Amino acid sequence: QSVLTQPPSASGTPGQRVTISCSGSSSNIGSNTVNWYQQLPGTAPKLLIYSNNQRPSGVPDRFSGSKSGTSASLAISGLQSEDEADYYCAAWDDSLNGYAVFGGGTQLTVL
Amino acid sequence: QLQLQESGPGLVKPSETLSLTCTVSGGSISSSSYYWGWIRQPPGKGLEWIGSIYYSGSTYYNPSLKSRVTISVDTSKNQFSLKLSSVTAADTAVYYCARRHRSVMGYWGQGTLVTVSS
Numbered sequence A: 001q002s003v004l005t006q007p008p009s010a011s012g013t014p015g016q017r018v019t020i021s022c023s024g025s026s027s028n029i030g031s032n033t034v035n036w037y038q039q040l041p042g043t044a045p046k047l048l049i050y051s052n053n054q055r056p057s058g059v060p061d062r063f064s065g066s067k068s069g070t071s072a073s074l075a076i077s078g079l080q081s082e083d084e085a086d087y088y089c090a091a092w093d094d095s096l097n098g099y100a101v102f103g104g105g106t107q108l109t110v111l
Numbered sequence B: 001q002l003q004l005q006e007s008g009p010g011l012v013k014p015s016e017t018l019s020l021t022c023t024v025s026g027g028s029i030s031s032s033s034y035y036w037g038w039i040r041q042p043p044g045k046g047l048e049w050i051g052s053i054y055y056s057g058s059t060y061y062n063p064s065l066k067s068r069v070t071i072s073v074d075t076s077k078n079q080f081s082l083k084l085s086s087v088t089a090a091d092t093a094v095y096y097c098a099r100r101h102r103s104v105m106g107y108w109g110q111g112t113l114v115t116v117s118s
Helices: none
Strands: A009-012 A018-023 A034-039 A046-049 A063-068 A071-076 A085-093 A099-102 A106-110 B003-007 B018-025 B034-041 B048-053 B059-061 B069-074 B079-084 B093-101 B104-108 B112-116
Touching: A009 A018, A018 A085, A018 A106, A034 A063, A034 B104, A046 A063, A046 B104, A071 A085, A099 B048, A099 B059, B003 B093, B003 B104, B018 B034, B018 B093, B018 B112, B034 B069, B034 B104, B048 B069, B048 B079, B048 B093, B059 B069, B079 B093
Parallel strands: A009 A106
Antiparallel strands: A018 A071, A034 A046, A034 A085, A063 A071, A085 A099, A085 A106, B003 B018, B018 B079, B034 B048, B034 B093, B048 B059, B069 B079, B093 B104, B093 B112
């Protein structure tokens, strides 16, 4: 079981807007920023969103992130076929000595 | 352009120690503000953070793996390493190395598959 909770799957049609949720607790999302990673099939994860809602250079503005309390969301607007991938949320957890935690991942299918 | 490359045996026997090295190029492992870490992904499953190290040797480990994990750094070679002891089939995974700034893992290696089997 992952420390952060994500839905295992999501889907949408091209052009649609989809959101992926990520739920945590006061020791992780509630007190630290959230990052999102995109993993295309057979490749290493790639940073998609950092510090809740910031995009690294090169990431299209179709991708956006938000955080409220102990939950966060990733939104993808104008869905494209190349967005079909696994998406992971992550945050630092302050419990014990501190460590990074991931969500279980959401497999996005573009119908 | 920063690049990270994992290397090490692809097959480890049960109860033995898994050893991997990550070589950093295009940047110094002694840069301040960055930690260097390991993440793994069992086949068909999600990501699990293993731990990370600062160039000075300061470490953070996943509490669930802490008793079996050692991460070390060799600044002269611009490398850092992972040792995971007493491995079982459950440790079979793709192992990634990555650079961490605060909680953000911005650069990743391509990953290396390690299979635990006799």
